[in-house]
Amino acid sequence: MEKNVKDRNYCCFETLATFIVEKEATLDEDSMIVAHLDSLKESFYYYFSEEMKFCDKNIWIVNPFQSDVVATGISTKADEELIDLSEDYSFKMSFDRKRLI
Incomplete structure (x- = not known):
């Protein structure tokens, strides 16, 4: 918000x-x-603050293609699958074309 005020x-x-x-x-x-x-x-x-930390830890749900998807707190196998998914360029392109809302 502060940036918006600075940018008028x-x-x-x-x-x-x-x-x-x-x-x-x-x-x-x-x-x-x-x-x-x-x-x-x-x-x-x-x-x-606790809820914000929880949300930060689960931000991969919103965008699995972020660069810091490794710190998720999910199982190792699921974490590896998420890393594979996040590195798949065709999935990323498809994700970028879709809107969440």
């Missing part, structure tokens, strides 16, 4: 985007919005 991309914040357009306002990197987003990020990490 406010599409995630529809009301804010409307306000900025209507009032011709600008935001700087030290704005209250950026500070609030940083605070939210810290709070999320504090309350959900």
